[in-house]
Amino acid sequence: MSGQVNHEESRGTSHEPAGFDRAADADDLDTHFAGLPYGVMAHDAITQVHGGAAPTLEQAPPAPEQVVVPAEPGTEFLRGVPAHVGKRPPSYPPHPLGRPSVRDADEFAAFSPAVLLDGARVGRLTVRAASVRGDSHNWEGNCRQDAMTVTRIGPPEAEMLLLAVADGVGSALYSHVGSDAFSRLAAVYLDREAESIYAALCAQNEADLRTLATKAVAGAAGELRSGWASSAGHKSRPYADQDYATTLHVLLIPTDARVRERVLCSVGDGGLFVLRQGRWEHGDPNDGGGLLDTRTEALPHAYHSVKAALLRTVPGEVLLLGTDGITNPLTQKDPEFALRLADAWSGPVVPSMSDFLWQAQTRAMSYDDDRTVICVWEVDA
Template sequence: MLDGGEFGRLTVRAASVRGDSHNWEGSCRQDAMVVTRIGPPEAEILLLAVADGVGSARYSHMGSHQFSRLAAVRLDREAENLYAALCSRNEVELRVLATKAIAEATGQLRAQWEKVATSRGACHADQDYATTLHVLLVPTDSRVRERVVFSVGDGGLFVLREGLWEQGGPVDDGSLLDTRTEALPHSYRSVEAKLLRTEPGEVLLLGTDGITNPLTQRDPEFARRLAHAWGRPEAPSLSDFLWQAQTRAKSYDDDRTVICVWEKPE
């Protein structure tokens, strides 16, 4: 999948590609992504989402696709409240709103999957649809500098500042269970939320673990190549971004989904 666009001073590029391991096996891409806008014009928010279906789950490709889209629908219903919470930097309220939206999506999808399973004379199992999910909200009004990322499971957000990648999403401080074990719809406690503030010239990268793991585990050459490609003032074309998103990282052959956001200075 390839997507992108211009949203005021914001430029978005997004790509989701099948990993080498899935190409070799002839299996489908289990990642999914969403690029859309939510809320009314006076409270408009750019919503970006990535989901990574758990490899061992039978229908994880369906889980990632459906969760990312239904989460966007549910968050759209809370768009004005989300915008107000962003403006007031209320991280607790943002977490509550996101947890509610994801819980509603979970309930709707679970009922849908149970109905399909019953019609086929089969048993429904939540773990068959297991997926991670990360959602980044960026107000399109440049006067609002706050952004928020909602997270369940692996992957997440990085910020490119002065040529270096910094982790921008929720980080386990050791007081919680390992978040890498968490997945929708069956094995998560709540949605993590992290507020951050960015400035023009900084690049936001939202991705599944096919791209965030090499960055997190500090593959210097991989990190440098992406920083060089995406750290320029102008965003690349869609075709160039797709090519750059497929930069190889040794020992990483999973699906890779990445969405980047550039902001033009005033």
């Protein structure tokens, strides 16, 4: 995420490197991701070896002992570089270049992977999630400032799937630390309020949901600010809230298929889209043109309360939770990017994790920010 806290940001701008020779700088991508476990982290662009058909919504996940028949000898299935929309690809190379060093005095940045890939199958819900370092950060050798979390919260009778994405503010010194910490600790505090949240969700009480979400996020913010201030004191440097500035979006989905309501809790830009009948729609039914205003609200300090929006979905609709690295190109005037992802994710087959990652990396000119996207498919009874 680029821009300052509480200042309007420019959209669709890019600083392309001068004198870049795309042909000379291109790599052969040979990292193969067939059969990866959930939670895989990769440091380079991805290609896939397809050992079999991707699972459909009706199929259960394959048993661990299932044998996959290999391709014929000498046969290669290479995805190659990510696809692009528009007349030509962006000038940035489509793969990570430099990266931070341990000697830069920021170990978190030095050890942050360029790509984070995750997924899950919970009841009738199937999740695919990817967080990818943006083209500009690849070129500059900076770490990924986005973060994401996929987990479950609440007791069995009030269980919810929790999906979170966070986008560190580009101008903040430790926004990558803030985004990672908030995406995780917010889940812990929301879990403490899970039964009350579940009751408010079933009652469709947005006011109570907003109060509970604000309480949970404020609790996480208080704990993190205290820890960061203490750490800064040990290192003899001043602590500043704005150094850790990040947005946060959390989607809660009951795992009980009889409960059709979902709730989105938001601070900052980015947000939720719903893929209905091949078209992307904003996930907040009470918002006309977008989930948020043009200011960049951010945690831990530059926000008033957590926005909470209820929505109701039906099986067959796809939910997309993302940072503005993907929500911005989804809403651009040229619809090619949105159409391409709608075509990839609206069919009867849920993409494999490696296919989803490749699709999520679809490139568009002038959209070079980090990109984090979590999609949820639901099979009908």
